[in-house]
Amino acid sequence: MGVIETAIDTIKQMIVDGELRPGQKLPIEKELADQLGIARNTLREAVRALIAMRVLQTRQGDGTYVTSLSPALLLDGMSFVADIHQHAGAGEFLHVRRILEAEATALAAVRIPDEHLVVLGNLLEEAERLAAAPEIDHGKLVALDQDFHSLITSHCGNAVLAAVIQNMSGRTIRARIWRGMTDPQAVQRTLGEHRAVYQALLARDPERARIHAAMHVLGVEESLPDFASGSLGTTAPPLPS
Amino acid sequence: MGVIETAIDTIKQMIVDGELRPGQKLPIEKELADQLGIARNTLREAVRALIAMRVLQTRQGDGTYVTSLSPALLLDGMSFVADIHQHAGAGEFLHVRRILEAEATALAAVRIPDEHLVVLGNLLEEAERLAAAPEIDHGKLVALDQDFHSLITSHCGNAVLAAVIQNMSGRTIRARIWRGMTDPQAVQRTLGEHRAVYQALLARDPERARIHAAMHVLGVEESLPDFASGSLGTTAPPLPS
DNA sequence: AATCCATATTCATCGGATCAATTGGAGCTG
């Protein structure tokens, strides 16, 4: 195993063992490099890899810190995966999102506080106002859509579940879906589904919430142009070996 | 935004735009660094970050290549997240796994080929033989357990779903669960659940498969010592700001 | 006590040098 990979694993292990705790500051580069017996450049590459995994975070002029390590943070690199597969794999990501969001919405029905239900209602009204305008601002609709869903799923009582859902539809896909709704009727139908979910939450009815949430995501899936394409497994040319 | 982050995004974008395709070889470091107007060391840090995301892959003496970019590959960094939260968050990961595995098993019931059902049966028999031995080899049981589940979920028809499930219980958690089964009866019960899932698949009955799969993961969840701890949201000291 | 500023600390970036693994072709052998 290469020197860099060894360094990455060493730092990882220090975290797993509790030797490095969330928020803690690491020794300065020169010192840590000496301690690991590697050059500073090499250590920097290891640190850069851990930064990409959201495990470490650097602040120029200050130091290198362990992040909060919260599931939401560590899992949010996944959205990039969804973005890369925006073409062929969008349906597969949405299917996973449908499964999870149905469950999370049901869980949220008995957990979301009243004041957040009020916020949800406001989001809905704003979206409906936007959709009624002569010139539809798709960018704002996408943002409101994301706020609506993440506010619900964040109250499912499971941070991992919420984080995975959040990342199962990257920004690119979400934007593409709304941009694809050239038909005003499609926008109206989508907002109607949102309202149905909202009503189920107001009624504190998990089963209604689950079904409406599933129905909503399914509607999105079926609106995808390449919905029927059951292409599985990305085909890639093998590496020369 | 720093020079390195810019370089990372540039390379990412080249991939999203199709300028770089899976399996393709990148220009040599010196050349690519010049092309991006950065130093070779700096480029290496960007490449190292993309390696950590499983987007790139380097082979000393050969070159740097774009990976297959398959969801299974890109999502497999998630298992590290599960490993870090082996203590407090194991239950949350298992809950997600339960939701997804129930669905995936149901889907697999009508998709898995007959010859793989035979393999499943063999895995089961081998596990039961191991469990009957006077000295139980937990390591092999963990491996068989993983093979059993991944063989099923890999036939759900959705590569993303299979990959997410695969990573929702990292090796550490899985090992801890089986190691925790000091009670021979617990091992037997778990294997019995496996067999129930297997029978449902043999019968090509999605609903039976779904329920038995959910029951199985739930059994694992409830066997966790800290099952009742509903601790949500990792608490971390804020960064100095 | 609050603010401002010079200085030290620390990460960011650069340029070059050497080591190590792989590749591909030259040359040899049968």
Add this chain to the structure above:
DNA sequence: CAGCTCCAATTGATCCGATGAATATGGATT
């Protein structure tokens, strides 16, 4: 010609040292 060995070119891996840029710190000033 087929197959092998071996050497040189290619290319990433690692190291070293230097400079730039952002932040923190502590003293001076008001």
